[in-house]
Amino acid sequence: xRALLLCSLSVLFTTVQAAEPADVTATRLxxxxxxxxxxxxxxxxxxxGPSLIKVPDWVENPLGNYYLYFADHRxxxxxxxxxxxxxxxx
Numbered sequence: 001x002r003a004l005l006l007c008s009l010s011v012l013f014t015t016v017q018a019a020e021p022a023d024v025t026a027t028r029l030x031x032x033x034x035x036x037x038x039x040x041x042x043x044x045x046x047x048x049g050p051s052l053i054k055v056p057d058w059v060e061n062p063l064g065n066y067y068l069y070f071a072d073h074r075x076x077x078x079x080x081x082x083x084x085x086x087x088x089x090x
Contacts, residue, residue, distance in 0.1 A: 029086060029087045030087050030088065034050070034068060034081070034088065034090055035047050035050055035070060043070075043072070043079060044071065044072020044073070044074075044075045045072065046072055046073040046074060047070050047071065047072055047073070048070075048071065048072070048073040049070070049071075050068060050069065050070040051068070051069045051070070052066060052067070052068045052069075052086070053066065053067050053069075054066055055067055062082075063082040064082035064083045064084045065083070065084045065085065065086075066082065066083050066084075066085075066086050067080055067081075067082050068080065068081040068082070068083075068090060
């Protein structure tokens with residue numbers, strides 16, 4: 001009973017302390033997604049969680065200014081695309 005009470009109180013305080021949602025603006029760059037259904041089948045058919053980063057200054061001999069990491073949900077590999085501009089070409 002005590003565990004149930006503690007659990008209920010923690011949920012109550014978590015709900016009360018929830019932060020206001022951030023004011024976020026998303027902007028589509030270009031006229032379509034970077035990862036498309038028409039890509040080479042070796043890339044995978046169920047790509048999940050692509051991550052785009054600006055390459056840090058400490059990386060020696062970067063392939064581009066931006067790296068895009070992605071993988072098929074059931075795949076074996078993490079793949080990387082790169083570009084000098086965030087809008088591509090990748």
